[in-house]
Amino acid sequence: MATRELDDLDRRILYHLQLEARHTSSSDIADALDVSASTIRNRIQRLEADGVVRGYHADVDYETAGYQLFTQIVCTAPIPTRGTLAEAAADVDGVVEVQEVMTGEANVLVRAVGVDGDDLTRIGEELDELGLKVSDEDLIRSTHRSSYSRFGESDET
Incomplete structure (x- = not known):
């Protein structure tokens, strides 16, 4: 498995995505990191293409869904x-x-x-x-x- 070198901006983007990817826009991350939204979008696309970000998954509470x-x-x-x-x-x-x-x-x-x-x-x-x-x-x-x-x-x- 090939590794990809992450710079400071990549790591900080990943941090924000892990906090709450569903309710976080590239503009929200850009504001927090003081860069442009297009830079964030490009970085996220590259992280996805390189396999660093493999997907976005629903966190299901099976008990609440009736599967105890x-x-x-x-x-x-x-x-x-x-x-x-x-x-x-x-x-x-x-x-x-x-x-x-x-x-x-x-x-x-x-x-x-x-x-x-x-x-x-x-x-x-x-x-x-x-x-x-x-x-x-x-x-x-x-x-x-x-x-x-x-x-x-x-x-x-």
């Missing part, structure tokens, strides 16, 4: 097939997020939404059929996020 069984399933995958298995896990009905972990036995974290206990059992069985060893399941009560603080720092400070 939001769970994290901790799995183990053989290292040589971890990436392939993680991608396949994302295709299981009910799975909403899969994370690959670099070290340890618990190297694939799967977040899934089930309508009932039988649905969660089905998801676990499908993950097992793929070749993932399920070692733990935890119901998620809530998730809290924040912007990466270093993006908000200026090189000038």
